[in-house]
Amino acid sequence: MTYLNTPKNYDVSDLHLICDDCGGDQIIETPQGYVCKMCGIELEVPKMEYHRPYGDNKLQHAPLGRTQIGYHFERMRNPLSKRLNTLSRLQNIKDNEKVMANITKNLISKLSSHLDLPRSLFQIYFKKYLEIRKKLSKGTKYRSPEKLVPIVIYYSTKFRNIPINASDLLEITDIEKKDFDSFRLQLIHFWPEYLERNRKKYILKRVMEVAEKYKLGMKFYSLSHRLLEKLWEGIKCTKDDVVAGLISSIVILCNYKDTVPVNQICTTLNIRMSTIQSQVRRKIFERFQIPGFQTLVKSSEILHKLLESLDILNMENSSSNNKKQIQISSNTNYNNKKEDNRNISKIKIRDKLKISLELIEINLSNVKYIQNALNNNDTYKFALFNKKYRKNKTCHLLILRINQKIKKSRPKLEHQRYNSFFFLKDSKGPPQITI
DNA sequence: GTCCAACCATTACAGGTGAG
DNA sequence: CTCACCTGTAATGGTTGGAC
Numbered sequence: 001m002t003y004l005n006t007p008k009n010y011d012v013s014d015l016h017l018i019c020d021d022c023g024g025d026q027i028i029e030t031p032q033g034y035v036c037k038m039c040g041i042e043l044e045v046p047k048m049e050y051h052r053p054y055g056d057n058k059l060q061h062a063p064l065g066r067t068q069i070g071y072h073f074e075r076m077r078n079p080l081s082k083r084l085n086t087l088s089r090l091q092n093i094k095d096n097e098k099v100m101a102n103i104t105k106n107l108i109s110k111l112s113s114h115l116d117l118p119r120s121l122f123q124i125y126f127k128k129y130l131e132i133r134k135k136l137s138k139g140t141k142y143r144s145p146e147k148l149v150p151i152v153i154y155y156s157t158k159f160r161n162i163p164i165n166a167s168d169l170l171e172i173t174d175i176e177k178k179d180f181d182s183f184r185l186q187l188i189h190f191w192p193e194y195l196e197r198n199r200k201k202y203i204l205k206r207v208m209e210v211a212e213k214y215k216l217g218m219k220f221y222s223l224s225h226r227l228l229e230k231l232w233e234g235i236k237c238t239k240d241d242v243v244a245g246l247i248s249s250i251v252i253l254c255n256y257k258d259t260v261p262v263n264q265i266c267t268t269l270n271i272r273m274s275t276i277q278s279q280v281r282r283k284i285f286e287r288f289q290i291p292g293f294q295t296l297v298k299s300s301e302i303l304h305k306l307l308e309s310l311d312i313l314n315m316e317n318s319s320s321n322n323k324k325q326i327q328i329s330s331n332t333n334y335n336n337k338k339e340d341n342r343n344i345s346k347i348k349i350r351d352k353l354k355i356s357l358e359l360i361e362i363n364l365s366n367v368k369y370i371q372n373a374l375n376n377n378d379t380y381k382f383a384l385f386n387k388k389y390r391k392n393k394t395c396h397l398l399i400l401r402i403n404q405k406i407k408k409s410r411p412k413l414e415h416q417r418y419n420s421f422f423f424l425k426d427s428k429g430p431p432q433i434t435i
Numbered sequence: 436g437t438c439c440a441a442c443c444a445t446t447a448c449a450g451g452t453g454a455g
Numbered sequence: 456c457t458c459a460c461c462t463g464t465a466a467t468g469g470t471t472g473g474a475c
Contacts, residue, residue, distance in 0.1 A: 263444050
């Protein structure tokens with residue numbers, strides 16, 4: 001490759017350039033380089049920028065920005081070189097935190113623009129980054145912007161119910177998936193409010209994305225919404241995208257089977273269809289003890305019957321007319337709030353499936369699941385807190401006895417959310433509650 | 436109308452990962 | 456070490472469209 005040092009006031013023809021492609025000598029100069037007039041090809045010969053020639057008897061000064069105090073040899077020859085060195089060293093001293101802040105800002109900008117995230121979130125990311133970094137002790141690996149920024153961006157975005165794809169994020173960052181995942185457990189210490197985020201809102205946003213992409217309309221959305229509300233307690237213990245995929249797939253299989261393949265929905269939500277299949281098998285069929293599960297698609301008719309029995313498909317009767325709300329009057333009303341009444345709701349799964357089961361949902365506020373020697377395989381035990389607890393440090397004990405017939409299908413309790421849970425019973429008699 | 440290849444959806448299963 | 460959960464992928468099945 002030939003490098004040309006082209007002085008001012010020269011003619012391109014003086015350079016005797018020849019086109020690499022057609023061999024023509026009609027070459028013109030453009031801002032991008034030399035171009036053949038005949039075939040329009042840009043020549044491989046690079047166009048070099050010309051500046052004034054170097055004069056070793058002059059100091060090179062940059063006109064703007066930081067002062068450039070000559071080259072090394074020039075400085076050495078200068079009688080004031082020691083002073084220049086000192087000044088140069090002083091000028092280069094920078095506050096480390098400022099340097100890190102700049103790196104962080106650049107990284108946030110880069111990742112946000114790659115993922116098309118709203119520009120308005122920039123300051124939120126930066127503040128959250130500083131907040132978490134402050135809590136991390138020096139020397140910890142997550143203090144570096146390369147690791148902390150992706151984590152902050154991911155969780156801050158999800159916290160605001162804006163969909164974000166973790167694998168896309170990981171692709172353009174330096175953090176390993178292993179580190180990214182392991183910080184999830186630590187996140188609770190630095191950001192306990194994250195656990196309180198509105199997951200349902202995020203999931204419904206994902207469902208809305210599916211509805212818009214495949215033009216399924218608002219009916220699809222409202223069916224999914226109702227299904228989510230009815231099954232929430234049983235299906236919530238997994239990733240948000242999986243829950244969104246699960247309810248979308250069930251509604252698709254029941255009402256839109258010929259419109260969109262389930263596989264497409266899963267691809268849109270970045271999950272595997274096999275995941276949805278196992279979710280349906282365990283969380284719908286095994287949970288409700290419905291026999292006859294073959295595969296996801298082949299079981300669509302049974303799912304349709306289930307949705308009918310849950311009164312989800314009947315949009316006209318959308319009011320909860322078959323949902324019994326039972327208020328338990330109690331003098332343990334904490335802070336005199338209406339919401340603190342204990343609600344017991346029953347949803348009957350009708351005989352279309354010939355299953356005589358009832359799904360009991362009990363929402364309890366100010367309770368704590370007791371995990372100690374008091375527990376055995378036959379009961380759940382909860383502590384009910386009230387005003388008395390504050391004064392006397394005493395509380396009521398709520399014991400829920402599990403019906404022996406369905407003991408095998410005892411649902412797993414999530415240790416983080418005690419105040420609402422489901423269990424199944426057969427149709428004979430009410431659940432036994434001892435207070 | 437039939438055949439066949441290409442493509443896509445679905446199913447089945449092995450394997451990775453992390454919690455207990 | 457076991458189990459639950461999820462992912463990745465090969466195998467299988469079904470559909471579509473072009474050639475004859």
